Amino acid sequence: MSKGDLVLRVRDVHKSYRRRPVLRGASLELHAGTLTGIVGENGSGKSTLLRILANELAQDSGTVECLAKVGYCPQNSVLHGALTVDQHLRYFQVAYGLDDLGRASQLLELLHFAPYRQARLGTLSGGTRQKLNLTLALMHDPGVLLLDEPYQGFDWETYLRFWDLAAALRDRGRSVLVVSHLAYDTKRLDAVYQLEGGMLKQAARAEAHAGGV
């Protein structure tokens, strides 16, 4: 994949839960080497859309074409409290068919949670569990990253480190999609879409402001 190549095309996606429509014709294109955000109010359908893009949930109509390997960091993680960090990594290593845990170890260092490798998940804080959730989504170096509020529970330093990591991945040609309901993150993004009324509209990015985040 080269910078600018189309990696994901979403066309006219509709999704209802029972008779309640949530997505009413959402369309989006993602390109390699971009950092894109989706913002929207609570309940606007951001997680529903991401689950459809990650192939975890079927849309009622419309198409999703993905031309690269996907990494998905869900809002509700799939971690198991009785297993250690290392056991999770080894499980996902097999699932992804990876030769080694080199990339996972780099992410552990970068997010500052390498000392917890032998700790059981049930004993870790919410923010530390979220670091593992993010690592599991990134450790196979996917071309498209679908991140659903990936910094929940992160302290300030880790939050900043997350954005450095997202920018570094973008600069290496990955396409990073971050879902957030925090409009103040948008100045970090190349493009922002607002999910409203079940459709995606390109939105203006907030300008950086003094002392803000």
Ligand SMILES: Nc1ncnc2c1ncn2[C@@H]1O[C@H](COP(=O)(O)OP(=O)(O)OP(=O)(O)O)[C@@H](O)[C@H]1O
């Ligand atoms: N499995 C489900 N069954 C029925 N309704 C659902 C289901 N999942 C989500 N919904 C409903 O669909 C709507 C969109 O939910 P979704 O989680 O996609 O929104 P969101 O924008 O991600 O919200 P938040 O910002 O709070 O995370 C909500 O009204 C929610 O209650």
